[in-house]
Amino acid sequence: MKNVKYAKCVKCGKEYEATPNTTTCTCGGILDIVYDYDYIKAHFTRDDLERSQEWSMWRYRPFLPVEADSAPTPLRVGWSPLYRADNLARELGLKTLYIKDDGQNPTASLKDRASAMAVVKAREAGAHTIACSSTGNAASSLAGNAAAAGIPTYIFVPSRAPKGKVAQLRIFGATVISVDGSYEDTFELSKAAIEKWGWYNRNAAINPYLSEGKKTVTLEILEQLHWKVPDFIALSVGDGCTIAGAWKGLKDLYAAGFIDRLPRLISVQAEGCCPLNRAIMTATPWQPMEENTLADSIAVGVPRNADKALQAIEESDGLVVNVTDDEILAAMRLLGRTQGVFGEPAGVTGTAGVKKALERGILDPDATVVSVVTGNGLKDVANGIKAAGEPMLVRPSMDELLKAFDANGIHP
Numbered sequence: 001m002k003n004v005k006y007a008k009c010v011k012c013g014k015e016y017e018a019t020p021n022t023t024t025c026t027c028g029g030i031l032d033i034v035y036d037y038d039y040i041k042a043h044f045t046r047d048d049l050e051r052s053q054e055w056s057m058w059r060y061r062p063f064l065p066v067e068a069d070s071a072p073t074p075l076r077v078g079w080s081p082l083y084r085a086d087n088l089a090r091e092l093g094l095k096t097l098y099i100k101d102d103g104q105n106p107t108a109s110l111k112d113r114a115s116a117m118a119v120v121k122a123r124e125a126g127a128h129t130i131a132c133s134s135t136g137n138a139a140s141s142l143a144g145n146a147a148a149a150g151i152p153t154y155i156f157v158p159s160r161a162p163k164g165k166v167a168q169l170r171i172f173g174a175t176v177i178s179v180d181g182s183y184e185d186t187f188e189l190s191k192a193a194i195e196k197w198g199w200y201n202r203n204a205a206i207n208p209y210l211s212e213g214k215k216t217v218t219l220e221i222l223e224q225l226h227w228k229v230p231d232f233i234a235l236s237v238g239d240g241c242t243i244a245g246a247w248k249g250l251k252d253l254y255a256a257g258f259i260d261r262l263p264r265l266i267s268v269q270a271e272g273c274c275p276l277n278r279a280i281m282t283a284t285p286w287q288p289m290e291e292n293t294l295a296d297s298i299a300v301g302v303p304r305n306a307d308k309a310l311q312a313i314e315e316s317d318g319l320v321v322n323v324t325d326d327e328i329l330a331a332m333r334l335l336g337r338t339q340g341v342f343g344e345p346a347g348v349t350g351t352a353g354v355k356k357a358l359e360r361g362i363l364d365p366d367a368t369v370v371s372v373v374t375g376n377g378l379k380d381v382a383n384g385i386k387a388a389g390e391p392m393l394v395r396p397s398m399d400e401l402l403k404a405f406d407a408n409g410i411h412p
């Protein structure tokens with residue numbers, strides 16, 4: 001990899017050769033991939049992208065830690081739409097808002113970006129099997145992307161994972177281990193099993209390549225905005241791998257001269273599980289929390305990527321906002337009603353945070369904001385119904401329809 005220098009521990013600074021199965025530092029710290037920006041600058045420009053016909057995350061290869069001859073993954077991951085969200089902006093009293101709908105990835109979440117990367121790195125490592133533990137989406141995306149590449153998977157999920165996501169796993173042919181315990185318990189069990197059987201490890205933070213896949217979301221956002229830098233990018237945060245990756249992408253673009261300033265991040269967590277935001281708010285080291293939120297994808301009491309995530313939020317002079325489950329459900333309705341975008345609870349949490357930050361007066365209404373919808377609502381139908389309720393039920397007659405309209409205050 002001519003564009004990559006080495007992997008560097010974010011805790012102690014120790015450097016490692018960036019091999020395909022590089023994991024964590026001996027000190028326990030997580031590794032960050034360090035690039036040769038002079039090399040990238042000399043081989044990749046905005047004009048190259050203009051000419052690119054690769055409509056997936058692999059259009060950013062020179063920014064990615066993969067071998068030049070590594071084949072991309074079969075499923076189309078990335079290049080999700082960036083919508084200008086004027087209806088929603090008007091309701092929120094915000095001047096300019098964009099929605100990046102990453103629920104439109106092949107397995108319907110942003111996690112596909114990390115899983116596609118994991119599949120490529122597993123192949124480079126010569127691995128025959130990939131494993132991970134996940135709150136749901138990392139699992140379903142790994143299962144789907146690996147299935148397409150013909151690689152078997154072992155997947156550990158907490159038993160509370162929504163049925164839609166578990167159905168995806170089964171359909172994609174993964175060996176699924178549903179763990180009767182928390183995400184923390186699930187993670188530890190997967191770790192022990194991975195050590196025992198030597199599977200390729202697609203666990204957030206342990207594998208430093210995953211956030212490199214996830215960073216393509218901000219590479220895309222900036223390209224889709226024609227390199228006009230927004231003021232803020234809002235994301236929901238669980239393990240912290242996504243927000244760390246988003247920041248890495250922005251810093252890459254800056255270092256390679258594609259953009260001339262950096263946006264600020266908005267880190268949004270659920271009030272019932274916000275160890276990272278709490279650490280920033282109280283200026284103390286992060287402490288584990290219970291996993292008290294219906295937004296299962298960000299119900300992470302022990303964040304695996306805390307160091308990188310906290311660093312990203314701080315470096316970007318970011319905002320931190322916590323939202324309640326009711327605010328998350330309200331954001332599901334709001335995004336659906338105003339923009340036709342259906343997100344899962346964690347998928348809309350960033351948008352719920354934008355709304356709250358405006359109400360609190362910590363976000364300037366004149367700002368340009370991009371809110372990333374990280375997962376599709378059909379993955380978690382139960383919470384969709386919880387957010388929006390059941391429809392009226394009528395017998396098939398006009399009389400009954402009129403009565404039902406009257407009862408519901410509907411006057412067509």
Ligand SMILES: *Cc1c(COP(=O)(O)O)cnc(C)c1O
Pocket residue numbers: 109110111137138204236237238239240241242243297298300344346347374375
């Ligand atoms: C995983 C996930 C997140 C959070 O990403 P982390 O890397 O865990 O912080 C947010 N939304 C959805 C839908 C996810 O699946």
Ligand SMILES: [Zn+2]
Pocket residue numbers: 009010011012013014025026027028029
């Ligand atoms: Zn270290």
